[in-house]
Amino acid sequence: MVFVALPLVAAFGLSLFHWDLLSTPEFAGLDNFKQLVSDGATIRAVINTFVFALASVVTHIGLGMLLALGVHRTMTRGTKYFVRTAYFFPFLVSWAAVALIWKYVLDPAFGLANYYLSTTTNWLASPTWALPTLIVVDWWHTIGYTFIILLAGLQTVPAQLHEAARVDGANAWWRFWSVTLPVMSPTIFFATVITFIGAFQIFDPMVIMTQGGPDGATRSIVQYTYEKGFQSFEVGYAAALSLVLFVVIMIVTGLQFRLSRRWVHQ
């Protein structure tokens, strides 16, 4: 309770003050929240986070589903073992290590990426490419998780249902659409919610790889909260920002649960 409920209430309280951690806190009313709405950097961070989260969900669920379908077939043991392990490996590596490795992979002078893509793009320094690049790195890091969850869901689809549909003359696409997808919908829903929440809290790659740059192009909500709270010591403003994150997560998750009634098979 001390570490969950109390901080939640404290965050609400702090957001009503101006405080630099040293002098006495000064009551500010709704000042911090007014500043939120007019602060261009906040708006940018919120947009970046939404873009990141949306792209993250689409690429994780879409490609994760393809991967799970690709692996859930007759395959030699060795191939299956290799594929499953290879896609899952990066998930075990801590974000700190992932971000550092990729900084070098993406290095414009001696990195792997540009050598094989034969370009000279400086991915992390480009306002256009920096955010998409981080989306790719995040995908590399966490697709193993989505893949395992979706594969576990796929394995729960009863083979008899497929057989019955086949007897009725349904082709592969129709069987996927009318059998696999409805049976798997709770798993897909679960993976979507978890991916969304995880993506909204993204922080590590921004801090380690781009510092939010170039020019705020990759700054996320959490990273901005960190900058305000622990670098420029505007504690009240940071608390207000973290409340924004909380509210956004609540709304999006709530919305997903509401929408899920239409497509998730109970």
Added chain:
Amino acid sequence: MGPSVKGKLLDLILVLGGLLMIAPLVWLIVNALSEPIDAFQLPPQWIPRPPTLQNFQQVPDLIPFAQMAWNSLQIAVLTTAGALLTSALAAYAFNRLRFPGRDQIFSVLLAALVVPVQLTVVPIFIMMRWLHLVDTTVAIWLPALVNVFGIFFLRQYISSIPRELDEAAIMDGAGHFWILFRVILPLARPGLTALGIFVFEASWNNFFWPYIFLSSPEKMTLPVGLVSLQGAMGGGPAVVLFAAITLVVLPILVLFLIFQRSFIASIASTGLRA
């Protein structure tokens, strides 16, 4: 195309994709094992020649690596042990005991599941500063001792264990602790293992919290230490950084290869990602 040709083609695509996935990790290890002069060549080398361990020997000159590994281990073990114990006690209380307000307290707890740690970090930082615990490992494991998800997860698990077993134990004159530790927890072992792996992995890899709370190198955990090493090197030889990253990554990958089954089961059952 016949179905078997199509199958082989799909296998090939998946295997090529798999190779692409592990390529950065292979590149990491190859460079860590290369002499500075042979590293980072283009076209990329996939076999270190001649392999050398000199980069690994240089790691302790730049960061207190052993101390950081010890900090990481200490924090992960305390967090895991603490989270398992408190979760088991709380889960038992919420599932087996009757006390006023039980269900209300539990729903408040459920709501806490959706509170992101980023919201609690500012107030907890202030709390820790007050207690003079900033830049100590205590600041990392203390708030992690209570794991809301763990309580929720184990409560689900315990609720599937038949109550007749408790009643039989009560007949024999057993108290709550005896029932919990001798009857329930042995039966909840798969759940405890899954939760334990999950908590340990999350703690071992955590960056956000230690990055905010720890600033002296000898207090840092490995993930924060790696980032500080990168900062400290400036334009120094990246091979040493790669050696340090390898030292952090390799044990986890080897552990995974050994315990793959329980690892995957942990992910599939807890369903959470770190």
